[in-house]
Amino acid sequence: MEESTLMDRARENWIGYLFILPTFLMFTLLFYFPIVRGVYMTFTNARLGGAGTFVGLDNYMWLLTNDLFHFAFGWTLAFVFGTTFLQLFIGLFAALLLSELKSGWREWASAIVMSPYFSAPLAGGVIWLWFLNSDFGMLPRLITDIFGVSTPAFLAEDLWPYVSLIVAQSWHDYGYAGIIYAAAIVGIPREQYEAAALAGAGRLRRFRDVTLPHLVTPTIVILALRTAWNVAEFAQPFELTGGGPGTRTMLMSILTYETAYVNLQFARAYTLGMAMIVISMTAAIFYVTVIQDEEEMYV
């Protein structure tokens, strides 16, 4: 049988190609081209306003020998996984609570629960800044008034800045996990719960044996997407600590910003961005591997 060539397929589906052409061109112009150009830039010494010259792997050597990068890499991992898993659990909890509400109430409660997710990250940063501020913040004032003890500086002292950043980011984005989990829970056939109840399964058992299996796929979706986005999270942490005190909470996203816009070294900033991609890709591959293992287990 004669094999259809690329041209044959193009002739056959030319209308389809025509329809996707504008989108493809725009994606190429605004997305793929900057990415390819950016990757090339990591092999140059490009700075603000200049194309730079080819420097081979110098930027990658700089990255690997830079103490602040080492720290930022480790802290970014802790921030991303701390935030992602906290968002996952809070989102699941919120979705379960919402599923217990009657229709009508549920929609209003959903809107309230999800509202942080729809607020601008910078606004979220300002809210938390004023909430945690040692001098005028509500939380230190409440603790001092109620318990009569002074509070640590939540954004500056000991381990508190790390905790504060993770909690604040989890607050902002748990709604994303909540939305997906809520949709998944609504989609679970009621008959399965009824059958489990008739078989004598208690509330916890029904959750484990009926609800949880239906949540595996949404969980992977949430983990993969939130990991990628949390790696690139910038506005709220920047507003809250700006990587400080000193550089004690320097995330890779903030370091990338500083490298580009304070030190004006765009090529190095993009090289940092490549490291962020590595984290996202590694996490995505890990999650896919986990779901494959899980599927094989069920099969």
Added chain:
Amino acid sequence: MSQSSTGDGESTEPTEAPTSDKPSRRQFVQATAATATVGALGALAGCSGEQGDGTPEPKGDGGGTGSGGDTDSDSGGSESVTIDYLSAQAVENAGMKSHFQDSMKVFEEKNGNVSVSLQTASYGDIRSKLSSTVSSGNPPTFAEAGGGGLQFYLNDKVPDHKPFIESTDFLPNDFTAANKESAQYRGEYWSGGGMRHTNSNLGIRPKSFSEAGVSNPKKELSTWSGFLDAVRRIDKNQDIIAYEETGVPGDLESYWGYARTAYTEGTDPWMRGEGDDKTVVVANENHEDRGKTDGMIKTCVKMANEFSSEEAAQRGDEDIPSLMLTGRVASFNYAVPTASRWTSVKEDVKFGWQGGDGDFMLLPHPKVDSEFGNNFGISDLEGVEGEHGGHMWALEQQQCIFEASDAKQNAAWDLNMFLLSDNEFVLPAWGEYYEALPGLAPKLQEVLDEYDLAQSTEQAYKNADEYGVQYSTTGAAWDVPDVDPIRWTDINETISQAIAGQHSVEETPGLVRERILKRLGQ
């Protein structure tokens, strides 16, 4: 940054997944993983500065017909032009915003064939906005480019400004010393100057200092030893932060200011030498001035450690007015002429000493006296004496003309002259809406004559005038391409790390030196 609309759109698909068949799940999850990766790439796509293949005109071409400050001039003949002007100063506060908008109309009336499209960005965002527009090949005609303008000049995105400056009768002579220093790079003009400056000074809460026994602050707080004594008394006896260092890296200009007080006659504390032949003074065992520079770095860290709050390494100057006016902070070293920063917190601020009952008073940074090193336990400063002085902000406000047609460049230069020299703009801007020092030296007296200024503004003016070059712009005289990274990162971030306890006081100057040398490629 990460919550893109794309992400939201993608979220609708996964919600349907649980009801679908199992065999499709793997494909779906794999697609999700790919999407996640692409999402991260997308976040970076925005960071990719397209570095332009523009073919700039030869430097100096088109600049020679500048109007020389005559804002009634005809820009580029009868051709009507619209110029884009990007400014951060235009949105510093509500008063400045409306003054700028009104002033652009005034400028257009005086230059009938020129229209100005005023674009704004905060000082935090202007560099990224400028970078994006230049990278996309669509730079503004005129912009408050700050230190980034030097990079654009070195990369041929900004023309030589010398022809423009030479076309006037009064430049560069009328530039303030800070502007002369900042607008030049190794003898070449990369900018048309900055329209205003502020300077760093000591700020105190008179109520706290009078309670500590100070009766004549100008005299008693004129030296570091006198200031230290008073701060120690406040720290011991009052429930207040006796001295707050504005120690976030972006606001350690406080240190830039008082680093000069160990020196005399405007000597640069950090770097000396011409061209690429630089001698770094910091932690330089072979340099006679090492002790002065290292000593002031240690003073900064020790003052923060002993008297400041736990949040000093994150403290920004904008926090201080509310803290001082509510009795939480007694002193700091980042006081600027801008009284509106204080009146925006409390309308009836009592400026000045006011018999020891004032809310806020501005003084020169204390000068290093021969006893200070011994008094504060910093051996490097033993026997050292310096002068009053401080940091003058000038690099940040430098305004550049970008590559454009001759007519547009000339119109942009006219706008620059208007902003520098037209009293209709200059006097209200720096005397009323955002109290600051004008970019042209003769205008300083005119503002003083026109307005009844708050004590803090008037004293800041006097300090800049009385102590002359001792109030200088940090880094402008270095003439190195990496002036901003050295100032903000190598010096400030390293000191901020020390305040945050990431390394010791003693090792801080050595680390600063190491980072500067690495930056300079030495």
